[in-house]
Amino acid sequence: MRDTPPIVVTGANGQVGFELVRALQGLAxxxxxxxxxLDLADLDSIRRVVRDIGPAVIVxxxxxxxVDRAESEEALARRINGDAPGVLAEEAKRIDALLVHYSTDYVFDGCGDAPFREDDPTGPLNAYGRTKLAGEQAVAAVGGEHLMFRTSWVYSATGRNFLTTMLRLARERRELxxxxxxxxxxxxxxxIAALTAHVVARYCADRxxxxxxxxQHRGIYHLTNAGETSWCxxxxxxxxxxxxxDVEVRPITSDQYPTPATRPHNSRLSNDKLFDVFGLRAPDWREGLARCLRDPRT
Incomplete structure (x- = not known):
């Protein structure tokens, strides 16, 4: 493996990045x-770092x-979520590398109650969604080898997310x-990390x-746990x-919990394409939660 070009993982301390570093072990x-x-707000730094490393895959x-702060910092969010992926795609294409990039259900308008497919019309409701859509468009415009995985409602055993917030609030309040x-x-x-690793392993083996x-199969795929539920x-x-x-959870409407950024009512994503092309099907969200809760860090 000494002469094997490496796999670069950006955002390595984040929820997904941390797990990716573990899941991709052994491939390169x-x-x-x-x-x-690597500060994605510094586009020149992106070019310099990628050229210094010369990876086979960039994740x-x-x-x-x-999401809410992006309403007042859309220019910064667009630089990181929109411009930076385009630069990564340019550098990946220049060295014939694969770029794996993540996007979000927030690129859709949330109308209806059917799961969104990859080719459905987009229509983000907030600045975060607009900047992530800009990133998708920038990567696609470059035309290199790329896979973009749209996901939703991401959580983990650590960091700031819905799961850890609920567990913290349960220690502080009796009603939510x-x-x-x-x-x-x-x-x-x-x-997300496990299914990404399956795809990257296949790419490394037969590219x-x-x-x-x-x-023929580059482009956008939806990647979420199976099933659906509400935040409540x-x-x-x-x-x-x-x-x-001892915690009583009271259901409320979005209107009763106003936020700077409008959230879509329907965040369902169809994962059929991921299965049809790669034969991958994620477990139900309840199974994912049960396994996450067994993590000693939770």
Missing amino acids: PIVALDRHG NAAAYTA NVVADQIGAPTWSCT VEARDWWR DFAQTIFAATNCK
């Missing part, structure tokens, strides 16, 4: 870059993820109001012999699984 040397190693798990009219699939960071196949039901499931019997 891993270069894990946190914000100090971009870094992003501006402060949680939105019940937004529907999606809570997606464990380990699920030379199957180059035309990979070119997700919270109730968390508390039931952790024996927090």
Whole structure:
């Protein structure tokens, strides 16, 4: 493996990036870059770092993820979520590398109650969604080898996310109001990392012999845990699984919990394409949650 070009993982200290560094072990040397190693707001730094490393695969798990703050910092969010992926795509194409990039259900308008497919019309409701859509468009415009995985409602055993927030609030309050009219699939960071690793392993094994196949199948895929629920039901499931019997969860509407950024009511994503092309199907969100809660860090 000494002469094997490495796999670069950006956002290595984030929820998904941390798990990616572990899941990708054994495929190639891993270069894990946190914000100090690669600041996506510095486009010249991106070019310099990628050229210095010369990876075979770039997995971009870094992003501006402060959804509400993006309403007042859209220019910065667009630089990180929109411009930076385009530069990564340019550098990947220049050295014939694969770029794996992550996007979000927030590129859609959330109308209806059917799961969105990859080719459905987009229509983001907030600045975060607009900047992530800009990133998708920038990567696609470059035209190199790329895979973009849209996911939703990501959580993990550590960091700031819905799961850890609910567990913290359960220690502080006896009653919680949680939105019940937004529907999606809570997606464990380990699920994202594991399925990504399967795809990257296949790419590393047959990219030379199957180059035309990979070119035909580049593009956007949806990747979430299976099933659907509301934030309110997700919270109730968390508390039931952790024996927090004293916490009463009260369902409320989105209008009763106003936020700077408008959230879509329908965050369902169809994962059929991921299965049809790669034969991968994620477990139900309840199974993902149960496994996450067994993590000693939770």
